[in-house]
Amino acid sequence: MTDPWSRRAFLSTAGGGALWLGVPRARAGGEPAADTYETMRTVWRGLYLGAGFPSTAEPFRSRLAELGEQAEGWRAAMSPAPRTLWPDLGFATDPEKMMQSYYRLRTMAEAYVRPGTAHTGEAAMRTALLTGLDHLYTDVYHAGQLPYGNWYCWQIGAPQALLDLCVLLQTDLPTARLADYCAAVDHFVPDSVVASYSGTSTGANRVDLCRVLALRGVVGADAAKISLARDALAPVFPYVSSGDGLYRDGSFVQHTWVPYTGTYGAVLLGGLGMLFALLRKTPWEVTDPNAQIVFDAVERAWAPFLFNGLVMDAVSGRAVSRGVPELDARRVQQDxxxxxxxxxxxxxxxxxGASSAERARWRGLVKGWMARDYYSPPMDDQTLQLSALARLAEVRADTGVAGxxxxxxxxxxxxxxxxxxxxxxxAAALSMASKRIAHYETGNGENLRGWHTGSGMLAWWGAGYGNGQYSDAFWPTVDPYRLPGTTVSRLVLADGAGGDWGASRPDAVWVGGTTDGEFASVGQHLRGLGSTMTARKSWFFLADTIVCLGAGIRSTDGVPVESVIDNRNLGAAGTHALTVGGTVQPAALGWSASFPSPGWAHLAGFGGYVMSGPAAFKVLREARTGRWSDINRAGTTTALTRRYLSIWYDHGTDPVAAGYVHQMLPGATAAQTAARAASVSWLRVLANTEAAQGVSVESLGFTGVNFWQAGTVGVLEASAACSVTVRERPDGTALLSVADPARALAALTVVWNRPVAAVVSRPPSVVTAEPGTRLRLAFGNLTGAAGAGQEVVVRLG
Known part of the structure; x- marks a missing residue:
């Protein structure tokens, strides 16, 4: 019996070879060969649709049938009228609905050209498609029409769908109509949109615009358009030091102030993949050496935020509020x-388009992520296009790839x-905010209550548990003032408080830290969104725990201030047992209690918490009800209820200098948590003040200090505010990582009062390094280091 998932069955654009081998080269003189554009249309069609997958095998058979049913429903409901093609998508004032109309037509076109949908080549579907395209052209999307509302709909969303339709329906569209549609795209997306790398023409948006220009050139056989698209990609590749794009440390920012690896970053990733594939082995092939930066970013920028198949919400901006869109007739969950x-x-x-070594490794990474995604298996994902599903299925079936x-x-x-x-x-992810990065992003009526995401939200997942923690209606049902890890004023905020598109940036610069690559010292000078609350927060990331310190917590808002130890989503009916200090607590909803510190707590199925003082901690079990429409105006209005277990410190109204110390132990048992609480010597808190926060763990050879100002903490001295992490190694060496998170120091001296025999290596930023009975390091100007750690390796005396 043949294997329906064999590699041979997937040799297509997804598999790399078949469609590219026949792309003709340029003629002598530089002009493209006569059939170049037709071949490129074939390549794009394959990229968009996928090819070679077994349409009679699951999950493809069911997905194709669903596609046919959806397309038939939309065909039957189509009712062209002024400023509407479907009664529920009137676009007189809302171009989003015009864009959605093109999306529906594209879905119908898929059903028309794909086998297995029951509408393949159907005359009625063809007539509906041509009618719909003509209506949208005549009524709204044509040369001379003035755009209104969101620019994205006119320059990216609608033209991408329209040009995809032109490729899918190439043989069914009259030449004159194709010319009309190209003219419409030229009107809304003129060459000038990529004349400057600024505004809405940067990062992922620039890639999307280049996709429009390139496909417009393919559809209209316009070499100049394709050349422009290729050349306009060039500013996307190099590292940036501010604004949108990829940074040397792996950061990806969009909208100037928003971490966006998970959504806009995904658009950039997929868009570049499509364009590289389209242009490969054509006269317009991308040969810019800076394109390697994008390939390097797969493991530097994207992989660190992927865990068990999910991408962490910390880098998905306002997209976290897109649970179930109201316009999604299938009510498909997004998470x-x-x-x-x-x-x-x-x-x-x-x-x-990568090297063979990169390709092999990435396929292994993807296969591993797929295999571990037990909560939401990728092959069951209803949001994925069939072409993407085929790529994933091919890797899963490839016995030559090890996860x-x-x-x-x-x-x-x-x-x-x-x-x-x-x-x-x-795994865990930490979200902070500064003058450089917003507390959260809202815009277009999305993510209306994500206010405190950047106030130190600490999210975490277990390898075999908690993978639906933030997927299962977390954002519409969680108390937005009690996001896990945050310190927050309970001052009531309005929906969208702080302003759209990342305007909510605090006046704080010391945000960042140091790491040796395994453990880390991270700190945040926190200034509350819309409140007077300020705090100093530090996290020390270690082997089995995250040590969390808070100091200098103060406010004059006239409302309580809280620091949230954790807030676990227990699902619709979770009754996970809570043990505090050896006693199992009630599981009844509405139960709450306060416990003295020091103390410990353990939540069955998740892990443990060790509170070292000085503040008492509170616990609450509650059921919370919310709707996606509460946090996203395009979301569904269906009521959702989830149970939560919250643990927090109540610092009281208008605290003056409150603080906290605790450890979080993901996956720990109750016995392990109790043992850590009893081991008072395991962790030494060296400082927890507004001047400095630091800890040491001798058994790990770890010392970490965040200096908020010049001073001495334990065996470390600093001449100015900085972060220092020290790791002593079993081989008699030690690594010191020193950073200037505020990016303000022209000079810095750090002293480690520990005998050091020799300096093994040091970066150029170290002006002098003096070993001996103690180590003295003098750094030069660190303002250009972008907060990156400066690593010095020494041999201990």
Missing amino acids: DHTRGHAVLAGILLLAE LPEPVGHRLFASMDRATHRRPGW
């Missing part, structure tokens, strides 16, 4: 897993105020 699956498919597409495990290590993304920590069995 961190579906966003992650799109990134996986994008990586596979980009892999076809790679999750990495262990810490990554600090100083340029977007984010950090990820990966340990055997669990």
Whole structure:
């Protein structure tokens, strides 16, 4: 019996070879060969549709049948009238609905050209498609029409769908109509949109615009348009030091102030993969050496935020509020897993233009992520296009690819105020905010209550548990003032408070830290959104725990201030047992209690918490009800209820100098948590004040201090505000990582009062390094280091 998932069945654009081999080269003189454009249309058709997958095997058979049913429903409901093609999508004032109309037509076109939909080549579907395209052209999307509302609909959303339709229906569209549609695209997307790398023409948006220009050139046989699209990609590749794009530390920012690896980054990834594939082996092939930066970013920028198939919400901006859109007739759930699956498919597409070594490794990464996504298997993802599903299926079936495990290590993304920590069995992500990065993003009526995301939200997942923690209606049902890890004033905020598109940036600069690649010291000078609340927060990421410190917490808002230890989503009916200090607590909804510190708590199925004081901690079980429409105006109005277990410190109204110390132990048992609480010597808190926060763990050889000002903490001295992480190694060496998170120091001296025999290596930023009975390091100007750690390796005395 033949294997329906064999590699041979998937040799298509997804598999890299078949469609590209026949692309003709340029004629002598530089003009493209006569059939170049037709071949490129064939390539694009294959990229968009996928090819070679077994249409009679699951999940493709069911998906094709669903596609046919959806297309038939829309065909039957189509009712052209002034400023509307469907009664529920009137676009007189809302271009989003015009764009959605093109999306529906594109779906209908898929059903028309794909086998297995029951509408393949159907005359009635063809007539409806031509009628719909003519109506939208005549009524709204034509040369001379003045755009209104959201620019994206006119320059990216609608033209991308229209040009896809032109490719899918090429043989069914009259030549004159194709010319009309090209003229419409030229009107709304003139060459000038890529004349300057600024505004809405940067990062992922620039890639989307280049996709429009390139396909417009293919559809209209316009070499100049394709050349322009290729050349306009050039500013996307190099590293940036501010604004939109990829940074050297792996950060990806869009909308100037928003970490966006998970959504806009995914668009950039997939868009570049499509364009590289379209232009490969044509006169317009991308040969810019800076394109390698994008390939390098797969593991530097995207992989650190992927875990068990999901992409962490910390880098998905306002997209976290897109649970179930009201316009989605199928009511398909969108969440961190579906966003992650799109990134996986994008990586596979980009892999076809990468080196053989990169391609092999990325396929192994994707296969590992797929295999571990037990919560939301990628092959069941209803949001994925069939072409993406085919790419994932091909890798899953390839017995020559071994799934790679999750990495262990810490990554600090100083340029977007984010950090990820990966340990055997669990992972965590930290979200912060500064003058450089917004508290959160709202816009277009989305993410209306994400206010405190950047106030130190600490999200975490276990390898075999908690993978639906933020997927299962978390954002519409969680208390937005109690996001896990945050310190927050309970001052009531209006929906969208702080302003659209990342305007909510605090006046704080010391945000960041240091890492040796495995452990880390991270700190945040926190200024509350819309409140007077300020605090100093530090996190020390270690082997089995995250040590959390808070100091100098103060406010004059006239309302309580809280620091949230954790807030776990227990699902619709979760009754996970809570043990505090050895006693199992009530599981009744509405139960709450206060416990003295020091103390410990354990939540069955998740992990443990050790509170070291000085503040008492509170616990609450509650059921919370919300709707996606509460946080996203385009969301569904269906009521959703989830149970939560919240643990927090209540610092009281208008605290003056409140603080906290606790450890979070993901995956720990109750016995392990109790043992850590009893081991008072395991962790030494060296300082927890507004001047400095630091800890040491002798058994790990770890010392970490965040100096908020010049001073001495334990064996470390600093002449100015900075972050220092020290790791002593079993081989008699030690690594010191020193950073200037505020990016303000022209000079810095750090002293480690520990005998050092010799300096093994040091970066150019170290002006002098003096070993001996103590180590004295003098750094030069650190303002250009972008908050990155300066690593010095020494041999101990």
